[in-house]
Amino acid sequence: MNKSVNNFLEKAKSTLNQAYSHAKETIYSITSTPSASVQQISDYVISHPDSKIVKKHYLGLTLSFYELEQGQMHYYLETNGHKILQLDVHSKDHSVVSYRSYRDQLSLNTPVKFPDLHGSK
Template sequence: MKNRMDNMIHKAKVTFNKANAKMKEKIYTLTGTTAASVKEIADIIKNHPDIKVTKKDLLGLQFTFYEMELDGMYYYLEMKNSLILQVDVQTLNEKIIAYRSYRDKYSLQTPVKFTQLEKK
């Protein structure tokens, strides 16, 4: 039983690491750097040609939702006017980036550094 659990944990770690590496490569390809801020990631999502955009007017406030699935990665951005409320990047079940404006203390300009990604 312990071997089975260890095997499942190992597979989950491998899957997460692969997904994380894939996201790092995508960000590097799009930005040309091994780090990107939440704002830069949001801009990438917002300006991608394959993005699905939904606008809703709720209680007199305009919200815009951006969604896209690309190469096994799911991208989500939620904005109120020009304010970034939420940014998610994930694979099937693994979150790579999860930013929430109401709880995250760091600035939108704080870079998310991808130290394991090396320039080719």
């Protein structure tokens, strides 16, 4: 019985996270708030020609470390193949995104609000 209660709680938690993500996306869309998902930011950093990339091999795994300075924003990304392990985005004044795959429960497609940087991203 304890296992079925845990399964129920996990499903409820997952459903609430999905509902929260969808509501957040809808609000940002309606209010025209500049936002992007962790996945979109990661794709941007990986594909940007100015990104600095370092690859390291540990115990048969290839980890990639990306850094990008773009306007007032600093991006740092760690991946293991296509899996996003860590993403940090900082503006001059504060942290915009701090994603860790081992702790964050939100979907990679949940929108993240960006500060108004007067057109600089």
